[in-house]
Amino acid sequence: MKKTRTLKNQILISFAIVIAVLGVCTFALGYYVVKTDIFARIQSEADRSLDSAMTVYEEEIRRIGMSLEIADLNGSIAELREKMRLHYFYRFPVEQALAHPSELVRRAAQQGEPTGGTRLIDSVELAQMREDIRLQAYIAIKPTAKARSTQQLLLDSAMAKEYALPLKDAAGAVVEVVFGGRIVNRDDEFVDRIRHLVFGDATYQGLPVGTVTIFLDDVRISTNVVDESGQRAIGTRVSEAVYNEVVEHGRRWRDRALVVGHWYKAAYEPIYSFDDTIIGILYVGILEEPFQARAARVLLAFLAVILLASVIAFVLAFILAGSVSRPLTLMLDGTQKLSYGDLGHLIMPPHSTIEEMHRLAHAFNDMSVRLEEREVRLQENHQKLEELNKSYLDLLGFVAHELKGLLASAIMNAYSLRDGFLGMINFKQKRAVDSICRNLDFLSATVIKFLNLSRIERDNLEVNKTHFKLWGDVFGHAVQTFSKQINDRQMKVVNEIDPELTVAADQDLMMIVANNLVSNAAKYGVDGGRIVLHAADEGERVSVEVYNDGRPISPENQARLFKKFSRLNVPEKKKVKGTGLGLYITRQIIEAHGGRIDVETKDNGNSFIFQIRKE
Template identity: 35%
Template sequence: MRPLTFRRKVFLYFSSAVLLIGAFMALLGTRMISSTVRREAQDRVTMDLRSARHVYNSRIETMRLSLELLGESIDLNRIDRLAERLERKMEELGLDFLSVCDRNGRVIFRARPPHLTGDDRSSNPLIRRALNGELAGGTVILPREVLQREGEGLAERAYIEFIPTPKAKPRPEKAETSGMCLMAAAPIRSPEGRVTGAIYGGILLNRNFKLVDEIRDIIFKERWYKGKELGTVTIFQWDVRIATNVLRGDGERAIGTRVSEEVYNCVLLHRKPWLERAFVVHDWYISAYEPIFDPRGKVIGILYVGILEQKYNDIRNRILLNFFPPLGAGILIVLAFSYLLSHDLSLPMRKLVLGTERIASGDLDYRIEERAGFAEMKQLMDHFNQMAQALKEREEQLERTNEELRSVNRNYMEMLGFVSHEIKNALGNMLMSAYNLKEGYAGELNEVQGRMVDIILRNGERLKDMIKNYLDLSRIEKGELEAHKREVEFNEEVLRPVVEELKGQMESKGMRLTVQTPEPFKLIADPDMLRTIMDNLISNAIKYGREGGEIKVIGAEEDGRWRISVWNEGEGIPPDQLPRLFNKFTRLDTGGSRRKSGSGLGLFITREMVEKQGGKIWAESEYGKWAMFTFTLPKEGRDEA
């Protein structure tokens, strides 16, 4: 395939950039507009739900105040003479039942036929509060038996058979027999102010379409949008629609249908509001649900408000239609400019393009010999030839220098490895002899001799760690560090041996170790490298941690990788030292007491070993409080990007 000319490339690059920017702007604009419109819809439905709740609560408050006034005018000794008045009041207040009970909670009058009396209602929390002299109101669930005594027709109206509903949470029941009511109660007092009884009344919400339609008409000024209901209101008893203006496909109200399992879990189980788009019967609505509580604080139902999503989709589409034409015109103008610019640039640049291709291919002897037609171009070509000559000379000098450096480095690494290995052998014999002395194999030591042996052991172990670091550095520099991965049980094969080895150091500083890893915690890694990594990180935590402080080892599996952290209390890491922690020969200076001893290679080697296994490592700290080193390893042997 013939390569593109410089002019076409420039135009292609410009046009691609313009189109990408245009596409990005279009996508960003679409997302921002959609997000803004959607947020506006959610704000609207949230406000509508708040308004619905206000109407709902105001109905309860109206009942409470009305019953308070009514209770002040009742004389229980003349209750028979008040029957006609109470029946009339029940109708005026729009109540489904209105009853009076004595000071013991026993019903002595009911306004709704068949006017049954004699049952004890003191167990109802609202009535009990009224008998204690309080004005009470709220939402309650009344069993079928209570509804039958409160008045004829109420139990039948409350009975709702469940209609199979997609995505609803399974329930063993087939129908709802109890009723959910708005209820209020007020005390009845004697002229002396003593509570002699209570009056209570309520509105049965089951099939109470008047209430939900009233709430809808109050909060939605526009009822219809393109022949569809703009807003809907529903009251649920637990998860069943008992009062709604949502219509089924046959035009009937969707009584008996149930809420989805997602809303069920959020609102009924977790007691939280739910705000999201939902498909209601045959249209998408921006929906808001919030729990309804009884006087004891138990969730017994849901209040729902939904607004037709299509209206906001149409608003979004109109905005987008006004947004795209100017954007498209701007893109076309920039494309035309790009074409003219690429044409003007291509004419004087052809020779330079050929020269740069030759230089890029490695021909540093190539020079442009043609004469330029104008001064600026001649100057550019002369500079190009000078650059080519300088590149050739620099390349030759760099090659000689690099070869010398490679030779010196090889010799240095070989010497470092040899010396470290020899010192390691001698040091091992010395440490073994010192441990034998400490254990008393050569006779019991006195206190001074014991302290001197401890000093030898402490410094010998530190020297052994430094030699190990230098040997690891030698392997790294010579490219001999390789990861041999296999399945490793982190707790048993890695963490426990390291902790056992460092146990004495932790106890000497009074530090405690907390392990937060799964059991078992299996991962794919090089066990030797992993032990070295954990040894370096926990050793640092002990070295720089606060005496008597805590060290945490935290391990978990997340997002297709293993994540392990070592956290410790202490002075932390100054922010200016975080970027260079993992460099060679870097020692942490916390600005506190004397500087800690060490080779300054531990974190460098740790990083190399983590990256050799395809992982990443980093440090975090709150200076003066804590520090944490975290590394991740990929699952299934894949390197992390």
């Protein structure tokens, strides 16, 4: 059985489900909006920061050129280098400049125009530079997860920001080239200055919020990203996916990136050498953790608002459920009292602002009053009907009883007259007396049926069970009783009832059943047809069948067979007298024995089948 709930609980549960679904959906939407908005903003900020970092990088090259252009070049090379904050500074005649490994220097000598840019200093050229520059440039390569596989353990080349300035004579011919630059490898001052200009100096739990890194090929050569030990992550490498996108294909890469154990919103841009060859990567990243913490705080505040709104909504739902369920509970109690017979019970109008509840209460009270009035009328009518029924039953019993006595005397005298006990009568007189006898027999049978009907109507149909033989004590006598009628119609009786089959039932009542069924078979069968009596022992029950050849009973007539004062609508009806009580009485007797009776139509006849308990 399906579990039920009170209306109040059902309303509360329904509201709770709606509130929960709306709350979850609202929170999910808020979560999506907050996450999407905040992290989309971070990514956009990372892109703008990368553009700013690249501008600072290019501005550093222009600064070197400006320093060369305004400097007094007649001083000491070392002093000029220190004054211009360069890692290296040289002054070559044009002939040496044209043979220099630097493309920038050669181009300045050839074209006579100042030239600046980024270039790669290979290991051979680097080996010829000062020791401090070599030590700054050499970087041990560290194993890095998700990076390309490599056998290289030491980076022995350098990235440089360089500027070359040609010096001309009075005729405008290039006679010398001065050039200088800064090694990017381990240039902490440079990347820190970029970070300061782009992000400021904000930190989160000891980590810089913004980070800047410059890669030579895929090796981190200058960075303010720190590793687990708190040291700058020099020598670590970029992931293979980023390398393929930025260095191999020359495209900007933007996404989340796991940088030395921490997630950043990152942007990577290729760094081109003076000859448009990609030699490295400029990276900027914004640490996600502070923004995640901010998003968490926003979501917690959002969740608190949702929970508060849900609590308020649930309290309102509780109040509403009470205002709806309380009046209905009163009405339910009222209906129970009505069902227990307390007609006219009234309920108080509910303390509710819901108009329908007041209307429902008034309608209930009006119904209760009307039910009480109707009950009073029904009681009065019932009393009248009881009195009328009693009068009917008394009259029925009295008339049937009186007629039974009178008919017994009349039948005896009629048969005595017919059989010559009162003197001989002629043929015509005998035919007239035969007709009188038949009518008196019909009247006698009718009176007996009315007496039985009176017993049934009064609920006086007492069942006194005894053991008797079904054929010898009941159906055999019934066949004998109607033998003349059976013989007159030349009908054949076929007995298939075991002579030794016994049942425990009221023999007198079963005699009435047998007489009614055999009588109907004789009356409604066809001339020369069969009457078949059959009984089957079915264990706890006995099934009895009375069959006669004749017209099959239509479904319409089957529905009327066992009703009181109902006769079949068949052509034989005009020839056969009856009261329409026989089968009704038969059914009442069978049901009083705890059994049932039905009719089954056959191809050429009908079977009345009843079952009663064997014991």
